[in-house]
Amino acid sequence: MNPQSDDLNFSDLTPGELSFAATYFDGLTSRARAAQAQVNNLTLLIRSEGLEVSYPLRGVSIEPPLSRLRRVLKLPGGARLETDDRRAIAALERRLGRNAGLSLVQRLEARWLAALASVVGVLVFLALFVQYGLPALATLAAQITPPAVLAALDAQSVRAIDGDYLKPSTLSQARQEQIRREFAALAAERGGPYAFRLLFRDGGDLVGANAFALPGGTVFVTDELVRLAKDDREILGVLAHETGHVEHRHAMRQIYQSLGLTLAFAVVAGDVTSAASVAAAVPALLLNSGYSRQAETEADDDAGHWLMNHYGTTRPLQDILKRLIEQDGPEGRHGVLDLLASHPGEGQRLAHLRAIEAAAK
Structure with a gap:
């Protein structure tokens, strides 16, 4: 497993550049490759041992966040990229304008007081609806x-x-x-x-x-x-x-x-x-x-x-x-x-x- 980049200092990147550690699957085999992903302008560049491949960002799909599970990027041709660097993917989502509402839900799920308040709110709504x-x-x-x-x-x-x-x-x-x-x-x-x-x-x-x-x-x-x-x-x-x-x-x-x-x-x-x-x-x-x-x-x-x-x-x-x-x-x-x-x-x-x-x- 690659070291994760939750502590990545984004100020070290050049303007428009975003980098994070990930695991790459090429979609052809089940092999998992430790990789480094880099976003520069409209391109996602993935480097691994003996591999360098790039994808246009418009063809990259970012799966919505789900609790604390790894974030997944679906790539053209059936390839995929998985990472635990949730902050980096959140930054990429903001840059691309993706999953804004669902990201908020994920943040609320991570806070038990917010989750409890949501449950209470639903119960109150149901009671008022019935009455x-x-x-x-x-x-x-x-x-x-x-x-x-x-x-x-x-x-x-x-x-x-x-x-x-x-x-x-x-x-x-x-x-x-x-x-x-x-x-x-x-x-x-x-x-x-x-x-x-x-x-x-x-x-x-x-x-x-x-x-x-x-x-x-x-x-x-x-x-x-x-x-x-x-x-x-x-x-x-x-x-x-x-x-x-x-x-x-x-x-x-x-x-x-x-x-x-x-x-x-x-x-x-x-x-x-x-x-x-x-x-x-x-x-x-x-x-x-x-x-x-x-x-x-x-x-x-x-x-x-x-x-x-x-x-x-x-x-x-x-x-x-x-x-x-x-x-x-x-x-x-x-x-x-x-x-x-x-x-x-x-x-x-x-x-x-x-x-x-x-x-x-």
């Missing part, structure tokens, strides 16, 4: 998802829900049609690109007295909720709440945040395969997650104002929420789109509905 960036991107993706994709998600999700989660309704056809007519009037007022439709199912022990909406406007209501309601105004208050979730695209936001933005943007672009993958995950997601405080408040706002416009009171929704609390306890059923979703708490939701009524009087 703020991911919800913002999921909201954007939800808002620009085409209505046709929402309808496709609904169709596939209904098949999955009916297959694994809910049973056929036992309500009479006359009772179902009566509520459907009232819901159709509510949906017509809402307008928008959504194909609102109402489906009745037996909730069983898994879902119980509940209602939830799919992204494209399909709303499920369980027989147990219909029987729990004292009158149709209470049912319509619940349905107004669920249509609010649809219009604000809360379900799509939740889906995108949970399943990832790569899949989200594939769905937004109309990728049918990705849409099918999302649809397969929707039922479990809807039954095992929860809306944010803001989402529940927005849906309650919509329901509260709709009730005030039609009945002059928010009592119907308040009453059925209280009855659900009494039936299921203060924690509810823990369902994602459960009417008793814990964000915000039931007491806050009831207070918010009372505040809407008080502000309108």
Whole structure:
């Protein structure tokens, strides 16, 4: 191994000249030659025992620095030059304007405090992205998802829900049609690109007295909720709440945040395969997650104002929420789109509905 030139005094060189010890490989054999390299103007001259060869600098490639490994210069014809003289190669890089950013990275890697600060910075960035960036991107993706994709998600999700989660309704056809007519009037007022439709199912022990909406406007209501309601105004208050979730695209936001933005943007672009993958995950997601405080408040706002416009009171929704609390306890059923979703708490939701009524009087 040649002596290294880390202590080289560059002032001893003539102007424009740079010299360093290295190991030369000619690219034809595996033989390593101890050599002295010299850079003068636009030429790299390599001298070794019984060898003198020169290369134009424009044909020399300098590999980026990597920790404390030897620096490598790739030469025309497959030859290469290796050296431990990192200062000399750094000077050559500056002269040629090569690897400026990567050289900075290498210097930072060599300082443990800088490396530790970088790791902490990355962790802080990831935490902030998860808390703020991911919800913002999921909201954007939800808002620009085409209505046709929402309808496709609904169709596939209904098949999955009916297959694994809910049973056929036992309500009479006359009772179902009566509520459907009232819901159709509510949906017509809402307008928008959504194909609102109402489906009745037996909730069983898994879902119980509940209602939830799919992204494209399909709303499920369980027989147990219909029987729990004292009158149709209470049912319509619940349905107004669920249509609010649809219009604000809360379900799509939740889906995108949970399943990832790569899949989200594939769905937004109309990728049918990705849409099918999302649809397969929707039922479990809807039954095992929860809306944010803001989402529940927005849906309650919509329901509260709709009730005030039609009945002059928010009592119907308040009453059925209280009855659900009494039936299921203060924690509810823990369902994602459960009417008793814990964000915000039931007491806050009831207070918010009372505040809407008080502000309108």
